[in-house]
Amino acid sequence: MTAPEAIPRFSPDDRAEIGRAAGDLVTRMRRHGAGPDGSVTRLLYTPAWEAGMEELERWFEAAGLEVRTDAVGSRFARLAGSRPGVVLSGSHVDSVSIGGAFDGILGVIMAACAIRWLGARFGSPVHTLEVFANCEEESSRFAGNFWGSRALSGRIDEDELDRLTDSDGVSIGDAMRTCGLDPTRVAEASRDDLEAYIEPHIEQGPVLDKAGDDIAVVDRIVCIRGLTVVLRGAAGHAGTIPMSLRHDALAGAAEAVLGAERLAKEKGAAAVATVGSMEVWPGGFNQVPGAARFTLDFRHPDDPVVDEMEAALRRLLAEIAASRDLELHVEHRLGQPGMRFDERICALLEAACVDVGVRWRRMPSAAGHDAQLIGRLCPAAMLFVPSKNGHSHRPDEETDLSHIILGVEVLVQTLFRLAYLP
Amino acid sequence: MTAPEAIPRFSPDDRAEIGRAAGDLVTRMRRHGAGPDGSVTRLLYTPAWEAGMEELERWFEAAGLEVRTDAVGSRFARLAGSRPGVVLSGSHVDSVSIGGAFDGILGVIMAACAIRWLGARFGSPVHTLEVFANCEEESSRFAGNFWGSRALSGRIDEDELDRLTDSDGVSIGDAMRTCGLDPTRVAEASRDDLEAYIEPHIEQGPVLDKAGDDIAVVDRIVCIRGLTVVLRGAAGHAGTIPMSLRHDALAGAAEAVLGAERLAKEKGAAAVATVGSMEVWPGGFNQVPGAARFTLDFRHPDDPVVDEMEAALRRLLAEIAASRDLELHVEHRLGQPGMRFDERICALLEAACVDVGVRWRRMPSAAGHDAQLIGRLCPAAMLFVPSKNGHSHRPDEETDLSHIILGVEVLVQTLFRLAYLP
Numbered sequence: 001m002t003a004p005e006a007i008p009r010f011s012p013d014d015r016a017e018i019g020r021a022a023g024d025l026v027t028r029m030r031r032h033g034a035g036p037d038g039s040v041t042r043l044l045y046t047p048a049w050e051a052g053m054e055e056l057e058r059w060f061e062a063a064g065l066e067v068r069t070d071a072v073g074s075r076f077a078r079l080a081g082s083r084p085g086v087v088l089s090g091s092h093v094d095s096v097s098i099g100g101a102f103d104g105i106l107g108v109i110m111a112a113c114a115i116r117w118l119g120a121r122f123g124s125p126v127h128t129l130e131v132f133a134n135c136e137e138e139s140s141r142f143a144g145n146f147w148g149s150r151a152l153s154g155r156i157d158e159d160e161l162d163r164l165t166d167s168d169g170v171s172i173g174d175a176m177r178t179c180g181l182d183p184t185r186v187a188e189a190s191r192d193d194l195e196a197y198i199e200p201h202i203e204q205g206p207v208l209d210k211a212g213d214d215i216a217v218v219d220r221i222v223c224i225r226g227l228t229v230v231l232r233g234a235a236g237h238a239g240t241i242p243m244s245l246r247h248d249a250l251a252g253a254a255e256a257v258l259g260a261e262r263l264a265k266e267k268g269a270a271a272v273a274t275v276g277s278m279e280v281w282p283g284g285f286n287q288v289p290g291a292a293r294f295t296l297d298f299r300h301p302d303d304p305v306v307d308e309m310e311a312a313l314r315r316l317l318a319e320i321a322a323s324r325d326l327e328l329h330v331e332h333r334l335g336q337p338g339m340r341f342d343e344r345i346c347a348l349l350e351a352a353c354v355d356v357g358v359r360w361r362r363m364p365s366a367a368g369h370d371a372q373l374i375g376r377l378c379p380a381a382m383l384f385v386p387s388k389n390g391h392s393h394r395p396d397e398e399t400d401l402s403h404i405i406l407g408v409e410v411l412v413q414t415l416f417r418l419a420y421l422p
Numbered sequence: 423m424t425a426p427e428a429i430p431r432f433s434p435d436d437r438a439e440i441g442r443a444a445g446d447l448v449t450r451m452r453r454h455g456a457g458p459d460g461s462v463t464r465l466l467y468t469p470a471w472e473a474g475m476e477e478l479e480r481w482f483e484a485a486g487l488e489v490r491t492d493a494v495g496s497r498f499a500r501l502a503g504s505r506p507g508v509v510l511s512g513s514h515v516d517s518v519s520i521g522g523a524f525d526g527i528l529g530v531i532m533a534a535c536a537i538r539w540l541g542a543r544f545g546s547p548v549h550t551l552e553v554f555a556n557c558e559e560e561s562s563r564f565a566g567n568f569w570g571s572r573a574l575s576g577r578i579d580e581d582e583l584d585r586l587t588d589s590d591g592v593s594i595g596d597a598m599r600t601c602g603l604d605p606t607r608v609a610e611a612s613r614d615d616l617e618a619y620i621e622p623h624i625e626q627g628p629v630l631d632k633a634g635d636d637i638a639v640v641d642r643i644v645c646i647r648g649l650t651v652v653l654r655g656a657a658g659h660a661g662t663i664p665m666s667l668r669h670d671a672l673a674g675a676a677e678a679v680l681g682a683e684r685l686a687k688e689k690g691a692a693a694v695a696t697v698g699s700m701e702v703w704p705g706g707f708n709q710v711p712g713a714a715r716f717t718l719d720f721r722h723p724d725d726p727v728v729d730e731m732e733a734a735l736r737r738l739l740a741e742i743a744a745s746r747d748l749e750l751h752v753e754h755r756l757g758q759p760g761m762r763f764d765e766r767i768c769a770l771l772e773a774a775c776v777d778v779g780v781r782w783r784r785m786p787s788a789a790g791h792d793a794q795l796i797g798r799l800c801p802a803a804m805l806f807v808p809s810k811n812g813h814s815h816r817p818d819e820e821t822d823l824s825h826i827i828l829g830v831e832v833l834v835q836t837l838f839r840l841a842y843l844p
Binding site for chain 1 (some may be wrong): 625626627628629632644646648650657658659660661662663664665666667670672673675676677679680683686687691693694695696697698699700702705706707708709710711717719721755756787788789790812813814815816
């Protein structure tokens with residue numbers, strides 16, 4: 001790879017301009033779906049989501065970008081180039097329920113600010129630049145996560161349009177119609193003209209914030225696996241069943257919780273394991289638990305390590321069930337292989353970090369992102385900015401404007417090398 | 423104490439008669455509140471409860487016993503004696519939701535069969551014998567447990583009549599009115615004429631069944647204590663929060679579950695400790711638990727041992743909270759001191775067991791019973807018959823007829839000594 005020609009660092013005026021524009025867009029977008037507690041709930045195909053998309057369209061148009069809506073409602077804001085091939089950057093516009101003002105939408109805002117800045121300074125690129133304002137990633141209204149990037153990569157099954165319903169029983173197909181979208185045309189959203197994708201996103205964890213780093217170059221999505229576990233013992237009276245005759249399902253589940261925690265710690269800093277939900281039957285304070293149902297979520301950058309973790313967890317569960325004479329049911333809930341991003345784009349992002357002079361690190365993403373879908377269509381990578389205190393999916397989700405500006409500058413440098421240098 | 427004069431053992435005809443009568447009454451009573459799964463749900467002041475009480479009244483009247491209804495709806499079936507003072511025996515008529523056909527009501531049936539048999543064989547006693555068909559003990563509809571025996575001992579507060587409501591918001595006072603009872607007269611239920619109380623009951627645990635014993639002489643109710651615990655950590659993304667930076671409330675709770683189990687085992691066979699309920703927030707499979715709320719129920723025959731257990735549990739919780747940097751709230755939920763029954767009545771029950779030739783043992787009750795309230799009014803004790811497989815509060819609750827007959831015979835012997843020998 002020959003080193004790309006560099007562009008100058010942001011001037012104080014550039015930084016001020018980007019800061020104003022990004023800060024203003026964060027403020028304007030957080031109004032769409034705003035809750036009284038500062039939260040944002042912007043679910044797919046709801047009025048708040050539509051209003052948010054329209055707000056973005058107005059901004060894109062004012063910035064001189066050409067806006068297109070695809071078959072599932074994602075928006076693409078185009079700075080046309082002279083040769084074929086599109087360099088895409090952005091993230092999702094939807095939020096979780098009672099979420100914050102940064103997850104997803106900040107990636108759209110950063111890409112929009114970067115591409116507008118490039119167009120204003122350097123005019124038309126060689127390869128077309130597009131902001132991706134993805135309709136949906138969070139699965140908060142419908143269990144259709146990665147809806148927008150799945151549409152882009154032709155991975156939506158026709159039967160999902162009726163099958164996926166929200167909590168009121170509305171199908172995703174009918175929800176599309178309320179937004180003027182035709183569900184029979186979903187296949188038209190797929191693209192084969194992408195040349196590169198860069199997704200800026202908040203970290204959603206505490207690593208950058210704790211370390212005092214400004215940026216992460218994200219070179220992969222970890223392997224994610226999920227199990228649902230049911231342990232069945234014998235319910236009974238909390239007074240009259242002696243300890244020696246109990247088959248307490250919650251006590252077995254408690255061993256599993258601690259065993260999963262121990263296992264993740266043994267597998268090194270990149271491994272995590274979580275029991276996030278726990279239900280107990282019958283659940284009375286004076287009843288020995290007869291059954292417990294819980295989930296196990298475990299992740300590691302390397303698929304074989306996740307295989308080892310799953311085997312170890314299944315062994316542990318079998319041992320617990322045997323030693324307490326409990327019935328064990330384990331169900332595979334979720335399996336998502338790890339995804340390596342494009343090394344060339346990671347290297348470009350790193351070079352940009354060095355040029356801009358930020359404190360940066362490489363890291364994997366332990367959460368799923370659109371880039372793992374789009375990365376199958378074209379070379380892709382991600383850029384993280386810090387989440388204050390590691391908070392995300394909550395009203396107090398926040399990223400400092402100084403980090404947003406640095407992130408936009410790294411993105412500008414990288415998109416320049418991808419789209420302006422032939 | 424001089425040894426009381428003995429009465430002959432049951433003849434085969436006596437046994438057959440008692441078996442028929444008791445078995446028939448179990449069958450008739452289980453119809454009132456019957457569920458499709460063989461369960462019984464006979465909640466206080468419901469139509470099923472009223473029908474059950476009327477069924478009992480008819481039986482009592484046919485047996486020549488004089489029936490009286492007290493201010494809270496309990497029935498007393500009287501075999502009048504020649505001197506003052508009443509020897510009472512029975513238990514409660516209400517059941518838990520989706521309970522069985524034996525808990526509570528079997529004690530009424532055994533007392534009824536015993537007193538009818540005594541009246542038929544020996545006529546009027548010296549001291550009046552009464553069957554106690556107690557209106558409520560289970561707290562299944564209203565949180566007013568021991569309603570009937572609290573009324574008997576003048577321990578109902580006037581404000582409870584409006585304050586205690588069922589899940590539909592109906593107050594216990596209004597529920598009384600629907601059964602023709604006047605809540606303003608509750609105080610009239612209290613009694614000062616009781617000379618002795620014997621409560622036959624199913625064990626509700628596996629001890630007799632496992633050991634092959636027929637009868638337990640219950641000489642005390644254990645000390646029962648309950649805590650509600652909340653641990654608060656930090657919720658977060660199951661992928662993005664490294665293990666080393668977590669404050670996982672459920673992991674802390676899991677340590678408490680296992681610590682409580684370990685503690686009870688260390689304190690010997692008479693100690694139990696149970697975490698019966700566990701709630702986790704936010705509860706998503708991909709979220710680190712930010713808070714966990716659970717109950718701790720622990721019991722031992724000796725109050726000082728329960729004090730030690732509480733201190734040890736509070737120490738353990740504080741250690742868990744400190745080591746995981748969790749916020750800890752512990753709330754006292756329930757405190758019921760242990761209750762020793764009357765040694766003279768226990769000795770009479772034991773003598774009867776020896777005379778009848780049953781396999782018996784002394785044991786404490788680790789569940790609460792009416793006898794702990796009535797035992798403050800007069801000398802009292804309990805007699806347990808086995809629960810098959812230790813099951814109770816469930817549809818498959820069962821006690822063999824052979825054990826019921828032996829229990830009635832022990833009760834007959836004991837009531838004879840208490841009521842017929844001056």
